Amino acid sequence: MPCLLRAPRGLLLIVLISLLGTGCGTGRPPVEPAPASGSAVCGAPTGPVITVTELDNGRVVCAITGQRLEFYLHGSVDRPWSPLASEGNPLSPANNGKLSLAIGVTGAAFTAAAAGTGAVTSTRPTCASVTGGPSCDGVTQFRVTVSVHS
Numbered sequence: 001m002p003c004l005l006r007a008p009r010g011l012l013l014i015v016l017i018s019l020l021g022t023g024c025g026t027g028r029p030p031v032e033p034a035p036a037s038g039s040a041v042c043g044a045p046t047g048p049v050i051t052v053t054e055l056d057n058g059r060v061v062c063a064i065t066g067q068r069l070e071f072y073l074h075g076s077v078d079r080p081w082s083p084l085a086s087e088g089n090p091l092s093p094a095n096n097g098k099l100s101l102a103i104g105v106t107g108a109a110f111t112a113a114a115a116g117t118g119a120v121t122s123t124r125p126t127c128a129s130v131t132g133g134p135s136c137d138g139v140t141q142f143r144v145t146v147s148v149h150s
Contacts, residue, residue, distance in 0.1 A: 052120070054081075057142050063112040065150045070096060071120055073106045073142060078128030081142065084108035088118025090148035112148040119145050 049068045052061055063069060069091070073081040084106060086093070096109035106122065126138030 052144055054142060056144055058144070060145045060147055063146060063148050065112055065115060065148060067112045067148075068094065069110045069112065069120075069146065071108045071110075071144075072101070073122055073124075074104060075106060075124050076104045076128075079125050080104060081106035081122045081124045084120055084122045086110060086118055086120050086146075088116060088146075090114050090116040090118045091120070091146060110146075112146070115148050115150045117145060117147050119143055 049070055050061060050063055052069060052071045054073045061069065071084050073084070075081045086108075090112060091110040092113035094109045094111045096107070101107050108120070110120070120143070122142040123139045124142075125136075126140050127136045
């Protein structure tokens with residue numbers, strides 16, 4: 001009969017917690033969790049373009065004047081994101097110079113035009129509307145705060 005080694009349950013739990021706590025790098029250092037106080041605390045952004053997706057919902061994105069921000073929200077044909085809108089003065093709409101986006105992706109490009117704080121927002125239906133089927137009035141909201149520094 002083969003001999004099976006058993007690790008103590010506590011040891012397995014510690015290993016699992018430590019692995020979950022380390023996480024993986026996203027390659028997006030300028031995106032920070034939103035601070036509780038509502039004021040943006042930013043590290044130095046890197047690279048000429050900051051890419052933001054629906055995974056960054058609720059976060060603060062830090063940019064420097066002149067930096068480009070590209071937003072790509074992945075939805076579906078049945079549940080698309082509404083066009084992205086900017087709130088506040090620091091962002092200026094920009095052409096992205098790229099070809100068409102994939103079906104279900106809503107995108108926008110902005111230039112960090114002035115120092116200040118603004119936001120980029122969008123919404124999408126929580127559930128798909130099916131003719132003759134069940135429906136709901138729920139809406140999923142997307143909001144990223146953008147803090148621009150000179």
